[in-house]
Amino acid sequence: MKMWQRFIIVAVLFLNLYGAEKNERDLSSLAHSYDTLIQNCNEDIGKSCFMLGVYYELKNNFAQALVYFDKACSLGDRQGCFYSATIYHEGLAVEKNLAKAIKNYEKACKKEDAVACYNLGILNYEGVEIASDLQQAAHYFEKTCQLGYVDGCYELGVMYEDGLGVAKDYALAIYYYEKACDGGYSKACLAITE
Numbered sequence: 001m002k003m004w005q006r007f008i009i010v011a012v013l014f015l016n017l018y019g020a021e022k023n024e025r026d027l028s029s030l031a032h033s034y035d036t037l038i039q040n041c042n043e044d045i046g047k048s049c050f051m052l053g054v055y056y057e058l059k060n061n062f063a064q065a066l067v068y069f070d071k072a073c074s075l076g077d078r079q080g081c082f083y084s085a086t087i088y089h090e091g092l093a094v095e096k097n098l099a100k101a102i103k104n105y106e107k108a109c110k111k112e113d114a115v116a117c118y119n120l121g122i123l124n125y126e127g128v129e130i131a132s133d134l135q136q137a138a139h140y141f142e143k144t145c146q147l148g149y150v151d152g153c154y155e156l157g158v159m160y161e162d163g164l165g166v167a168k169d170y171a172l173a174i175y176y177y178e179k180a181c182d183g184g185y186s187k188a189c190l191a192i193t194e
Contacts, residue, residue, distance in 0.1 A: 041068065046075030053083055062093035073104055078111035085116065098129050109140070114149035117141075121152060125159075134165025145176065150183030157191060 034055065040048030053068035066087045072080025085104035088097040102123070108116035121140030124133045138159050144152025157176035160169045173191075180188030 041071065044075055046072045046077035046080060049075060050077045050080040050083070053080065057083070062087055066092075066094060073107060076111075078108050078113050081105070081108035081111070082113050082116045085119070089119070102130070109143065112147055114144050114147035114152070117144040117147065118149055118152050118155075121155060125155065125164075134159070136165075138165040145179060148183070150180040150185045150188070153177075153180035153183065154185050154188040154191070157188060161191075 033051075037048045037052050037055070041052055049068045049072035053065045053072060056062070056065035056068065066084060069080045069084035069087065073084050081104045085101045085108060086092075087094060088104065089101035090096070102120070105116045105120050105123075109120055117140045121137045121144060123130050124140060125137035126132070138156060141152040141156040141159065145156055153176045157173045157180060158164070159166050160176060161173035162168070166172075177188045177191045181192060
């Protein structure tokens with residue numbers, strides 16, 4: 001099978017699984033394409049490495065999933081970076097490693113992964129696992145909001161309302177609350193009426 005044919009198979013498989021619930025059909029589809037995914041990953045096709053990570057994640061083998069997510073991330077795959085960061089952050093089948101989690105969240109965020117940016121915002125805002133940096137939190141929430149993830153818009157609204165890491169600005173707070181509300185974030189809608 002030619003390289004372009006293998007890539008088409010992986011692309012179709014990815015489109016069928018992206019955003020899908022974890023279920024037996026997904027695992028079966030991945031298992032059917034396993035050899036092609038292995039071959040492509042060995043040839044440094046990041047999306048194939050990512051899909052192998054998903055295969056092992058669906059089998060609850062997070063240690064093996066991490067191997068493929070890390071490889072996908074090293075090859076520039078945004079989702080590989082995000083999934084790897086999540087495994088390190090949550091300590092799933094590996095020792096929790098916040099430094100690696102942050103590094104991979106940052107890689108994913110630079111590639112415009114809104115949830116990775118949001119997670120970095122939360123880490124900086126809460127200051128539980130790392131030192132609090134409210135200006136960094138505001139930066140990440142703004143990027144998150146720009147990428148359309150309304151949770152970040154809401155958090156940025158709170159920061160402007162309370163003057164946390166940014167100058168207190170009620171007009172900007174309302175702007176970000178409205179953006180979040182328009183996106184279906186009900187807590188933001190309530191914040192507008194208060």
